[in-house]
Amino acid sequence: MTSWRIPVAMTIAGSDSGGGAGVEADLKTFSALGVYGTVVITSVTAQNTREVRGVYDLPPDFVYLQIKTVVEDIRVDAAKTGMLSNPGIVGAVADAVGEFGIRLVVDPVMVAKSGARLLRDDALEALTRRLLPQALLVTPNASEAGVLAGFPVESVEDAKRAARAIHDKYGVPAVVVKGGHLKADRVVDVLFYEGDYYLYEAERIESGCLHGAGCSFSAAVTAFLARGLKLPEAVKMARGFMDYAIKYGVRVGGGHCPVNPMAYLEVPAYKYAAIENVRRAVEALLENQALVMPYAPEVGINVVEAPHPLYATSPGDVVGVEGRIVRAGGRLVKVGDVRTGASSHLARLVLALVKRGLKVRGAVNVRYGEDLVERARRAGLRVVFVDRRLEPPELKSREGGSMEWIAGLAGGEEPDLIYDVGDVGKEPMVRVLGEDAVDAVTKLLSILKTG
Structure with a gap:
């Protein structure tokens, strides 16, 4: 017998029928990083690399039941949220997070890579009021950070101001503004945590694949937190993990090709x-x-x-x-x-x-x-x-x-x-x-x- 326990992570997100984003990307990421993945599906989408043709939201009480059922049998060392399309689902997740004391990473998914809206306006209000104050970390991209902070985010300095503003405004302890869409020669992710800024730089991979990048990044941070890493180190390791996933993306479909989390192992x-x-x-x-x-x-x-x-x-x-x-x-x-x-x-x-x-x-x-x-x-x-x-x-x-x-x-x-x-x-x-x-x-x- 051994005293070693496998780390356990949970993804609370939508399902991507094309396999590139959502819970599918999250579970690949958990597996690649040696973490046992559990899953709570919030919505089912009909999508491919080019478009989202349909979204079917699961009932909020069933979303809550999924979380409760897993937590009561399997410990969850860290969890992340992805697509939470309506206020009922946001509320159900917030209730469960509070009740079960789950360490949470929030990926505020607002728009799919194809341009489809995945977060309704009333759900955004619920997200900021009920879920962010309970989260450990939120991981917006530049446009999402602009929505949350209330001003455009285009440069690294904008990202630093936005990260601090989101922390102050919503009470979330840590904020990472992802740098893929910032105006800079290199990708710069900006973390604000405990009063300090951490900048994580990487080369831009111009020919890389980006569908599911946000999902995989937040899942990687969650996996490293589940493994016991401190938050700044977890973000740093997730940044390196994404370099593999983006550079060696899978060239399928005729639209935005998906990231490849398994490249980290393969x-x-x-x-x-x-x-x-x-x-x-x-x-x-x-x-x-x-x-x-x-x-x-x-x-x-x-x-x-x-x-x-x-x-x-x-x-x-x-x-x-x-x-x-x-x-x-x-x-x-x-x-x-x-x-x-x-x-x-x-x-x-x-x-x-x-x-x-x-x-x-x-x-x-x-x-x-x-x-x-x-x-x-x-x-x-x-x-x-x-x-x-x-x-x-x-x-x-x-x-x-x-x-x-x-x-x-x-x-x-x-x-x-x-x-x-x-x-x-x-x-x-x-x-x-x-x-x-x-x-x-x-x-x-x-x-x-x-x-």
């Missing part, structure tokens, strides 16, 4: 898997030195693997061998460790193939040999020849341009091997490709063992 998980695959592949190469040695190029051999396509966006995401595998004392030797960012050219080739929708994520390079290419053809593998002399000069001079050009010549089918016979300053090279690093090296060894 990025390191896929990275670990790729590192393990490359290590296994390198071991296989070094165990077959006699076969591989004649094809070791002057520049050395590298073995690479890109993680899941969703998380492979730059050479820094691709796993390779630092310093490559080189000839030393009549043997092949791995120079450095296996890590992300340890390859440039081969990593760029794999990335270019991934971006074309191909299943290739692993590769190994060896010196060109006509016999090796012929063996591959006899084995029925798809072999692609690239004449480096025909490469456009503007691509040669642009970093990564050569590998993108080579990937383009592979066409829409899965290549097994891409080779060239060199050019001025370019060593003749064979690149064996696979679904992962182990597959690529296995394929290479199979070719070399073919008579």
Whole structure:
């Protein structure tokens, strides 16, 4: 038996049928952060990434019953609210929060990403009068902060004034004004708490996904509070969590793409898997030195693997061998460790193939040999020849341009091997490709063992 108890959080919010926001985003966030999530549904929406087509509010007494039923059996270390569309629901939540002493984060959801109103005017009055005074924290975005504070919020200084004004006006101990819509080069979230301001800065992710960002942020703060973090640290950690969720958003639908809370777990998980695959592949190469040695190029051999396509966006995401595998004392030797960012050219080739929708994520390079290419053809593998002399000069001079050009010549089918016979300053090279690093090296060894 163990004395450890899993932290428990509760989301009191609407359901998003598109899965990107509301309780769906909250529960993903709780799970990603190691918190057991309980759920109280306030409204059911018919929505997708483009629009909200319908809203059905649950009866306030049933909202209260959900909270009561969970609390009476399962402790709740922290809770958050999202969509509370009418004053009856706000009142039911306020009654339950007061009765059961729930630590509460309020996300004052007013408008959906698509522009649909999710909070009625009379519900706003109930929210500010009944719920905010009982909350520990409220997390408005710039426009919501402007409504609550009573003046436009456009700059970081405006956000600081608004956070203090909301605290003074409604008695909520802590206020975070989220900085995504503020006029600043970087995203700056502003926390006012116990008389002090805390500013949390992050890079703007211009190509990121934002549907459900507010829900996930408040859920992340709630999860970290449930885990026992102090409020300023919980907000800081939630800010870092959202960088993952926004950068690696899920590209579904034709409107505002949803954030991806699971990226917080999946990025390191896929990275670990790729590192393990490359290590296994390198071991296989070094165990077959006699076969591989004649094809070791002057520049050395590298073995690479890109993680899941969703998380492979730059050479820094691709796993390779630092310093490559080189000839030393009549043997092949791995120079450095296996890590992300340890390859440039081969990593760029794999990335270019991934971006074309191909299943290739692993590769190994060896010196060109006509016999090796012929063996591959006899084995029925798809072999692609690239004449480096025909490469456009503007691509040669642009970093990564050569590998993108080579990937383009592979066409829409899965290549097994891409080779060239060199050019001025370019060593003749064979690149064996696979679904992962182990597959690529296995394929290479199979070719070399073919008579």
